[in-house]
Amino acid sequence: MMSLIDLFSGALILASLPFFVAGTLGLLRFPDLYCRLHALTKADNLGLGLVVLALMLQAQSWLQVLRLLLIWLLVLIAGATVAHLIARKALAAGHRPWRRP
Amino acid sequence: MSVSVLYAGGGTLLFFIGLHALLVYPHLLRKILAANIMGSGVFMVFVALGARSSDGVTDPVPQAMVLTGIVVSLCFTAVALVLAVRIHRLTGCTTFVQDQEAAGD
């Protein structure tokens, strides 16, 4: 017996899957660091966001909702900053971004 | 929960994989990594054997022991790393110096 909320969060969880898969594939297939960075941060943060959203619907208490939100925000901010730092470092080290040949 | 036997088996394998690497590879840092893997294997056996109860709870005693063990193995890792770095700084070696007599004082 599935309620509407269950259905909705189930759909959200399923929807998160393509993002993770895309992130991994991007990590594997993209030609250079900058592209991978790009694929990664977008995909996994959105994927995690959907999972968090789905579980927030299922949460028993406001505390749980808050914790979930905190996790997502943390990953989002940390991911963005670290991506920025990594790209900066790579540029400084003289790695040229890939261009279509 | 019969799956715990799976984890116990995995832990045993980890122990022996780590032991093998610790004996075979010369680089000190790799030896330290291997010792950590060995430790994880033992801890896994410990907890997995404690996770066999039928009511879905894991025995807290091995859990507490493994927590202790994790901290102890962290201590050993830290000390081993400092020793390895000292050896490297003195000799330029990243391995044990085999022939102690020839190495001189």
Place this chain on the structure above:
Amino acid sequence: MTSLSLIVALILLLTIALGLIRVLRGPTPTDRMLAAQLFGTTAVAILLLLGFATHSPVMTDVALVFALLTAVAAVTFVRRAEVDPMAPEQDVDDVPD
């Protein structure tokens, strides 16, 4: 619902397994670290899903710690590798392409 989240968790574990290829291939340390970063996020998602599937809210705490720690680890990496007088040898076989 629970079985769905379990299955999704399983698939996420598979993507981690796939992502390991990037760690193995490199070619630069940064690439490897990037892959580890992805593992961190994926592991957070797995934890949340597992926690939901097995009705153990504790996993949210673990996930929170994971999220915090992957950030710290990544910062360690970025700061460490910037200047390091003895680093060169390690990158011998790590020259990109």
Place this chain on the structure above:
Amino acid sequence: MTGAQTLFDGLLVLLLVILAWVLLASKDLFRAIVLFISFGLLLALAWLRLKAPDIALAEAIIGAGITGALLLVGLGRLGSAVRCRPLPVRTTPLQRLSAPLLVGLLLPSIAAVVLVELFTLPIVASGQIKLVAAHLEHAGVDHPVTAVLLNFRGYDTFLEMGVLLLAVLSIWSLDRARHPFARDQIPAALLTLQRLLLPLLILVAGYILQRGAQGPGGAFQAGALLAAGIILAALCGHRLPPGHQGLLLRLALSCGFTTFLLAAAVTLARSGVPLLYPEHLAGSLILLIEIAATFSIAFLLAAAMAGGHPVPEAKPTAIDERKSA
């Protein structure tokens, strides 16, 4: 449902074993360490599957986080190559023969015997679960693992705190601290991140410490999180003020073990039994010890990262010392 679970477990164990093999065999040590950190993450998942969230927390923080950072710093100092002066290696034929024999034949067969015999254990066994549960109400805390760690087997934990202090003491006796991190301009983005992360780390550490009495968490996890905070601060260029590198630092490092030792000594002198807490005081005593231990562990782990005894600023650099050595 159970099918998916079993599949998950099987995949996880398989991944762990393969990962261990690949990481130990990989030529590039940086790769090995990144794989090791991933191994730690997966191992934390395994702990959760084994219903040991306390260990999962500790593994995530200590196993993957702190050990990973330690190894990264160590690699930065050592380098990945197997390097050594060419030295004559004296081996007897027996030694040459025994190595492959030992590694190739003996180890796998011992492993096989252990594995086969492990499977003879009964599938269901409940260990000391009931025993711990029966005494839990007298333990002063409601969480079984914390009760075992700080009351039933508190003597172990007391000695373990000693091992931690001893480790830092050993490290201090071996080397002087060298700042492992860059001293140049710190990116503004990093500073912003740090301003967010640091209070959050302290907050979460406090939360985990306080949770230890009822649920998974406790001094070690909280202390290690705080240590991560100290390391983060160090990464962002913060230093201990010079006046705090001497006595104050040593007091901070030892206060956890000292508190435990005092508790043991006082209880021993009063009742003749070490660490025998009066039942009505047990909860608060344990909390006191845990707070001191958390504080101590944070500094101990951070000191382990620094890799040596503190030295005042303006000292010869690492390169100078190499020349003189």
Place this chain on the structure above:
Amino acid sequence: MTDAILQQPWFLWLTLIPLGAAILAFVLPRQAHLVGFATALILPFCALLAVRQGTLPHQLFLNAGGWDAPLGIALRNDGLALVMLAVTAGVGFIISCYATAYFSARRHKPDRPHYFWPLWLFLWGGCNALFISGDLFNLYVTLELVTLASVALIALEGGNKALNAALRYLFIGLIGSLAYLLGVAILYGTYATVDLGLLGDALTNTRLNHVAMALMVSGLILKSALFPMHFWLPQAHAMAPAPVSALLSALIVKTTFIVLLRLWFMVFPALDLVVTGQILGLLGSGAIIWGSLMALRQERLKLLIAYSTVAQIGYLFLVFPLARGDAAAAAWTGCVLLILAHACGKAAMFLVAGTIHHTAGHDRISQLAGAGGPVGVLVVVFALAAVTIIGLPPSGGFFAKWLLLSAALATGQWFYLLVILGGSLLSAAYIVRVLSWAFLDVKRSHYPVIPWVMKWPPLLLAVISLLFGLIAHQPLQLALIDAPVAGRVMLEISHAR
């Protein structure tokens, strides 16, 4: 008041006091030597009190935290623990006296000496905790405490060889203790307890228990440097500063052996261990022969003494095949007595070697020629200490070996008889080799004056070890309190004397 003092569990204070002193020495590095010396002064008195309590009827267990055994940790103050506590206090005190002089004579090495004291105090506390522990997991923690402190002490010299030896010792220790812990995990998985006594009652002769036993025993023999796993010991013991060498050879090597003894006689008696015992006995015999032969070949005095330790460890392992039936008590007491005698003798020898190294600037045996002069007294001390290592009357070594011999006779194992006698002959050979060089009158060089604190402690130890046989019955009686071996012991002792 005196009652209250007498009723304190002193065997446990022997653990807490050094650990507390270690903290103090860490926090106040400038006063570290004072703290260390004061502690070394106090501990023998505590040990005396503990032993006195031990000879009166007393409770053999103390449960830490007040929780009974399967849940809590049982601490034992049986005879074995008391003997070890006492010998550690005695030998530790004398070595500490020596160390104050040794390290103050080497002030030129900056910021090293003051780490010796907290490390040594940690080691002392760790050893004492290990001796009284009656719990497999607690033994693991104490073993790690001892290992870590020893590693740091070995590395204290700071040279390349010392660092290599220390790191090697650390890895050996790790492998050993993890193998041990795997065995503990299996035993806990089967019997849900890690208490020695409870396990001893519960164990049956199953294959899985044999696997656990094999893992634990091999881990421990690796750590206690039994032939052929002794390769790490000579370097580790010879490269350390002299007081540390003495500590390692005299006391630390025995810690893992004590664990092994406890396991063998308290946890595993239900297992059929005849074959394993013979294997250990054969390895011990190998250690005796090989260690003595290697000692004969050494150029350096400290390495010679270290190889002699390898050989003496071999003697200890003979207890496993010999402790059988009626002879069990004789073998047990012989083994304990050998631990004591060797602790005194070997500590004296290493301290002498340290003093020689300090005064002559080297310890090459062939260049000791003509060491008559001021070093002469040291050579005499060395000879005195050697008496117990060789096993001549009236030393403790003689009575220990006599007891082992009588056990070998009683159980009809002639092979070990030959090994024990052969080992004694070989050890006489390598000792005589040193002495013959020393008394050879070639040329006299000028040696600096030796501070008396570097002469008297080894002499004291050597004399104790020499006369140990005369007072041997007291430690023997102590060792038999609650000993896990069959009766008819007093008879054996009177027979031996």
